[in-house]
Amino acid sequence: MANECRAGLAIVDDEKGLVDVLLRLFAKRNIRVCFVAYDGGDAVLKFIQATPKPRIIIVDYRLPTVNGIDAMKEILKIDPETRIILLSADVDIKEEALKNGAVIFLKKPASIKEIDEAIGDIVKKVPGIDLN
Amino acid sequence: MSGLSSIRIQVIIIIALLMVVPVLVFGGISILYYQDVVKHNIWDNNLAQAKAISALTANYVDLSTNYLKSIADRPLVIKAVQERNLSFLNDTTEYSAIESLEFDTVFITDTSGTVLSYNTINPDLTNSNIIGKGYSGQPYIGQVLKTSSPSVEAMRNNIDGSSAVYIGVPIMDQNNTTIGVIVGALDMNNYSSIVTGTQVKNSQYIYLVNESGNVIFHNNKSYMANMTDFSMLPAVREVIQGHEGVTEQEFPFENSVRLSAYAPVPKYGWGVVVSLPVDVAYQPITQFTWYLLALIIVLLLVASILAVILGHYLTNPLLRMSDATTRIPDTDPEALEQYLPLRRKDEIGNLARAFLSMANTIRLDRERIISARDQADEEKHHAELYLDIMGHDINNMNQMALINLELVKDDATLSDDERRSIEESLNVIKNSTEIIDNVRVLQKINEKKMEREKVDINGIIMDCIKEAPRPEGKKVAINYEPKKDIIVEATPLVKEIFRNLIGNSIKHSGDEVTIDIDVAEASQDNKKYYDISVADNGFGIPDGVKPKLFGRFQRGTTKTHGKGLGLYIVRMLAEMFGGSVKVEDRVAGDYTKGTKVIVTLPSAGGE
Numbered sequence: 001m002a003n004e005c006r007a008g009l010a011i012v013d014d015e016k017g018l019v020d021v022l023l024r025l026f027a028k029r030n031i032r033v034c035f036v037a038y039d040g041g042d043a044v045l046k047f048i049q050a051t052p053k054p055r056i057i058i059v060d061y062r063l064p065t066v067n068g069i070d071a072m073k074e075i076l077k078i079d080p081e082t083r084i085i086l087l088s089a090d091v092d093i094k095e096e097a098l099k100n101g102a103v104i105f106l107k108k109p110a111s112i113k114e115i116d117e118a119i120g121d122i123v124k125k126v127p128g129i130d131l132n
Numbered sequence: 133m134s135g136l137s138s139i140r141i142q143v144i145i146i147i148a149l150l151m152v153v154p155v156l157v158f159g160g161i162s163i164l165y166y167q168d169v170v171k172h173n174i175w176d177n178n179l180a181q182a183k184a185i186s187a188l189t190a191n192y193v194d195l196s197t198n199y200l201k202s203i204a205d206r207p208l209v210i211k212a213v214q215e216r217n218l219s220f221l222n223d224t225t226e227y228s229a230i231e232s233l234e235f236d237t238v239f240i241t242d243t244s245g246t247v248l249s250y251n252t253i254n255p256d257l258t259n260s261n262i263i264g265k266g267y268s269g270q271p272y273i274g275q276v277l278k279t280s281s282p283s284v285e286a287m288r289n290n291i292d293g294s295s296a297v298y299i300g301v302p303i304m305d306q307n308n309t310t311i312g313v314i315v316g317a318l319d320m321n322n323y324s325s326i327v328t329g330t331q332v333k334n335s336q337y338i339y340l341v342n343e344s345g346n347v348i349f350h351n352n353k354s355y356m357a358n359m360t361d362f363s364m365l366p367a368v369r370e371v372i373q374g375h376e377g378v379t380e381q382e383f384p385f386e387n388s389v390r391l392s393a394y395a396p397v398p399k400y401g402w403g404v405v406v407s408l409p410v411d412v413a414y415q416p417i418t419q420f421t422w423y424l425l426a427l428i429i430v431l432l433l434v435a436s437i438l439a440v441i442l443g444h445y446l447t448n449p450l451l452r453m454s455d456a457t458t459r460i461p462d463t464d465p466e467a468l469e470q471y472l473p474l475r476r477k478d479e480i481g482n483l484a485r486a487f488l489s490m491a492n493t494i495r496l497d498r499e500r501i502i503s504a505r506d507q508a509d510e511e512k513h514h515a516e517l518y519l520d521i522m523g524h525d526i527n528n529m530n531q532m533a534l535i536n537l538e539l540v541k542d543d544a545t546l547s548d549d550e551r552r553s554i555e556e557s558l559n560v561i562k563n564s565t566e567i568i569d570n571v572r573v574l575q576k577i578n579e580k581k582m583e584r585e586k587v588d589i590n591g592i593i594m595d596c597i598k599e600a601p602r603p604e605g606k607k608v609a610i611n612y613e614p615k616k617d618i619i620v621e622a623t624p625l626v627k628e629i630f631r632n633l634i635g636n637s638i639k640h641s642g643d644e645v646t647i648d649i650d651v652a653e654a655s656q657d658n659k660k661y662y663d664i665s666v667a668d669n670g671f672g673i674p675d676g677v678k679p680k681l682f683g684r685f686q687r688g689t690t691k692t693h694g695k696g697l698g699l700y701i702v703r704m705l706a707e708m709f710g711g712s713v714k715v716e717d718r719v720a721g722d723y724t725k726g727t728k729v730i731v732t733l734p735s736a737g738g739e
Contacts, residue, residue: 015528021535028539062524089527091569109531109565112538113604 008032008131009119010054012043012071013087014063022058025112031119031131040066044074053079055129056122058115061088061097069093069100076101083122087115140451144443151435159428163421170417175378178393178406178413183376185327186395186404189340192326193299193400196234196318197282200301203228204314213240213248213303213312221249228316229253237317240303243310245273254317260291272300273313280310284400286342288359289317295348295359296320320349320356327351336408337390341368343401360385362405367392371403380410449473449480453487465492519575523568530561537561566635570697573628577704582623584709586736589618589626589664593649596630601638608638612649618662621736622709629705629713632698633666633729640727641670653735660735661711665728672723678715702731710734 009031013019019036026033034054037043040063047053057075061068072084086097089108097105104118123129136142203209203224212220221240228238229251237252245268250261267273270290275283282301289296296317303312328338328351340349345363347355355362362368366381371394378393391413394405449472456463456471468491472484540546541554576582597610620626630649637647647668654661673681682703706713711733718726 015532017532018528018535021532021539025535025539087531089524089531091572108527109534109561112535115535 008034008052008054009056009058010034010036010043010047010050011058012037012040012063012068013058013060014038015060025115029116039064040068040071040074043071044078047075047078047082054082055126055131056083056085056119058085058087059102061086061090061093069097069102072097072102073100083126085118085122140443140447143447144439147442148436148439151439152432155428155431155435159424159431163424166420166424167417170420171414174391174413174416175393178391178408179376179378179395182393182395182404182406185338185340185406186397188327189323189397189402189404190399192234192323193284193297193318196316197284197299197301199232199234200228200238200299200314200316201282204301204303209314210303210305210311213242214305216242216248218248222251225249225251232316233322234319235316236319236321239315241267241273241313241315243277243312244268245270245277245313248312252317254319256294257289257291267315270298272298272315276300276302276313277310280304280308286340286346286348286400286402293358295346295356297348323349324351335412336406338404338406340397341372341403341405343372345369345372348402355385365392365405367394367405367407368403370394371396371405372401374398383407449476449484453484456487456491460491460494461498465495516575519571523572526568527565530565534558534561567697570632570701573625573701574697574704576625577701577708582625584621584623586619587622587624587626589620589651589662589733590615592627593630593651593664596627596634597649599631600634603638605643606638607644608647609645610634610647610649615651618651618664619736620662620709620711620733622705622733625705626709626733629702629731630664630666632702633731636698637666637668637670637727641668645670654732656732660737661732662735663730663732665730667718667726667728669718669726672717672725673715673727674723681715682713702729706731706733 009026011019011022011026011033013022016038019038023033023036034050034052035046037046040059043057043059043063044066047057057072059068059072063071068086068088072086075082076084080101084102085104085106086093086102087106087108087110088097091107094105094107103122106114106118110118119131123131136145208220209224211217212224225238225240229235230253232238236254237250237257239250239262240248242248245266247262247265247267250263252260268277270285271287272283272285275281275285280302282299284297284299286295286297288294289298297320298315298317300313300315302310303314305311327349336351338349338351339347339355339362341362342348342359344361345365345368346359346361348359350356350360363372365383367377367379370377370379374396376395378391380389380391382388383390389410390407391410392405392407394403396403452471452473456468459468459471465488468488472488473480474484474488475481476484537554537558541551541558546554593612594614597612600608600610602608634647634649638645645668647666650665650667652663652665654663682699703713711731713729713731716728716730717723718728
C-alpha cells in the first residue's frame with residue numbers, strides 16, 4: 001500500500017447537492033477528488049478499488065446503511081495512513097469520531113475557510129502529501 | 133418485613149407485655165404475701181398445739197391427783213394406815229398401779245415417811261423394793277406431811293435417775309390429821325400416748341420441761357433418761373418464765389434449726405415446747421410457692437397464647453391490606469378482594485371496603501396517568517425526532533448554501549450591493565445555525581439526563597476563547613488570565629454559558645471588540661462561589677432592556693422566537709447548577725461603553 005500512488009481526496013455524503021458544491025470548491029482549489037460515495041459501505045468499496053487512493057476523505061456521519069464512523073473504521077483498517085475529516089451536523093458524535101481515528105471534526109455548516117484550514121492542517125502535518 | 137420491624141410482632145409483644153407484666157407483678161406480690169400468711173398460720177398452729185398440750189398436761193396431772201385423793205379419802209385405806217394393815221395397803225397400791233392408767237408406780241408411807249406399801253408396773257423398777265425405807269426427804273412426801281396438801285414434783289426418780297413426775301397426796305383421819313402419804317409416779321408412756329398419739333408429725337418434738345428447764349417428758353426418750361437440761365434453749369427460757377410464743381432456734385443436740393412453739397403450764401411451773409425442723413415446718417410455704425409459680429407459668433402461657441391470637445386478630449387486616457397495597461400496581465381490584473377482610477361488619481371492614489374503593493380509583497388514575505405519560509413520551513419522542521431531523525437537514529442545507537454563497541462571494545465582478553446581499557445571506561445562515569444549536573442545548577437541559585461532575589471552568593473558558601468566532605474583517609481581542617482549580621459541579625453543558633456570552637460580545641459590537649474575562653472568589657451564606665465576568669466594549673444594553681434580558685424567551689413575556697435564546701440558556705444553566713447570572717454596564721451608568729455579564733457558580737468544594 002505504501003508504494004501505491006496516493007493523491008487527492010474523496011467525499012462521502014448522501015446529500016448530492018452538498019457533494020456537488022464540494023466538488024466545485026475542490027475543483028476551484030485544484031484538489032483531485034478520487035471518488036465520491038453516497039453511503040458508508042459504498043465508500044469502503046470505492047476506497048478498496050480506488051487508484052490512486054485518496055489521502056484525505058471527507059465523511060458525513062448520517063449515511064443510509066453504514067454510518068460515517070463505521071465506514072471510517074473499515075477504511076482505517078485497510079489504510080491507517082488515510083486522514084479522515086468528519087463533516088457532520090451531529091456535534092454529539094465529535095468525541096466518538098476523534099476517538100476512532102478522525103483527525104478533524106467539522107460541524108456543519110462549516111465555512112470554506114474552516115474546510116481549507118482543516119485540509120491545510122493535514123497537509124502541514126503529513127510531509128509530501130499531494131492533493132492534486 | 134420481619135423481626136421487630138413487623139407490626140404483628142410489635143403488637144404481640146405489646147399485648148404480651150400488657151398481660152404478662154400484671155401476672156408477674158401480682159404473682160410476685162401474692163407469693164410474698166401468702167408466704168407470710170402461711171408462715172403465720174404455721175406459727176399459730178404450732179402455738180395452738182403447744183397450748184393444747186399445756187392444758188392437757190395440767191388436766192392430766194389434776195386428774196391423776198384427784199385419783200390419788202379418791203384413794204386417800206377411802207375409810208378402809210385410812211383405817212389400814214392407822215392399823216398398819218400392810219396386806220390391805222399392798223392390795224390398794226397394787227390395784228392402783230395396775231388398774232389406773234395414770235400411774236405406773238404407787239406407794240404409801242406413814243407420817244415418818246417410811247414406805248408401808250409399794251407396787252409398780254414399770255419394768256425398769258420391778259426389781260426394786262423400797263418397803264421400810266424412809267422417804268421423808270423427798271419433797272413430794274416431806275412437803276405433803278408438812279402442809280397436809282398434795283404436792284407434785286417433776287424430778288429424777290431415785291432408782292434409775294430418769295425423769296419422773298411424783299404426786300403425793302396426804303391420807304388424813306377423821307380429825308384431818310395427816311397419818312400418811314400416798315404417792316403415785318405418773319406413767320409417762322400413758323402420758324406420751326395421749327400427748328403424741330395423734331398429733332406428732334414427722335421429726336416433730338414435743339417435750340415438757342420443769343421449772344429449771346430439765347426435760348420431764350420428751351417423745352425422744354433419750355432426753356428423758358437423765359432429765360437433759362434444755363434451759364439454754366431460748367424457747368425453754370421463755371416458757372419457764374411463764375411466756376408463750378414461737379421462735380426459730382438452734383437445737384444444739386442435733387445441730388439443727390427448729391421452729392419451736394412454747395406454752396407454759398402455770399400451775400406447775402412447767403412448760404410445753406412443740407418443735408419442728410424449719411425445713412419441715414415451712415414445707416407448706418415451699419409447696420404453696422411452687423403451686424403459685426406453677427399457676428403463674430400457666431397464666432403466662434395462657435397470656436402468651438392470647439397475645440399471639442390477639443396480635444394476629446388485630447394485625448391480620450392491616451397486613452392483608454398492606455399486602456393488597458403492594459399488589460395494586462399489578463393486580464385487578466377484583467383480585468384484591470381475597471386479601472381484604474370485606475365481610476367484617478366493624479370499622480376494619482369499613483376500612484377494607486374504603487381501601488378497595490381507593491384501589492379502584494388509584495387503578496383508574498394510574499391507567500390514565502400511564503396513558504397520558506405514554507402519550508407525552510410519544511409526543512416528546514416525536515418532537516425530538518423532528519428536531520433532530522430538522523436540525524440535521526437544515527444544517528445540511530445551510531452547509532450547501534454557505535459554501536455556494538462563499539464561492540460566489542469570491543467573484544471579483546460582484547457589485548457592492550450584490551456582495552452585501554451575500555453577506556446578509558451568510559449572516560442568516562449563521563443565525564439559523566445558532567438557533568438550531570441553542571434549541572438542541574435546551575433539549576438537553578430539559579432531558580436532565582446528564583450526570584453532574586466536577587468541571588474545570590478554567591479549561592472551559594480556554595476552549596471557548598479558542599473556538600470563538602472571528603468574523604472576517606473584525607478585530608477580536610479576548611483577555612483572560614488563566615487560573616487554577618476553578619472547579620464547579622456541573623455538566624459539560626456549562627460550556628454553553630461562556631460560548632453564548634463570548635459569542636454575544638463578538639456579535640453585538642463594532643469592527644473591534646475587546647472582551648475581558650475574569651474569575652473571582654465570592655461567598656454567600658458561608659458557601660464558596662465563583663463570579664465569572666465577561667465584559668466587552670460592545671454596543672451595550674439599555675437599562676430598560678436589562679431586567680428582561682435573560683427572560684426574553686420565556687413564554688408569555690413576549691412573542692416567542694429563537695433570537696435571545698442564548699441568554700435564556702445562560703440563565704437556565706446557571707440556575708440549574710445552583711448559581712445565578714446578572715448584567716451590568718461595563719462602565720457604571722453608561723451602557724454605551726459596553727456590557728458586563730457576571731455568572732455566579734457554586735464551588736464544588738462547598739465551604
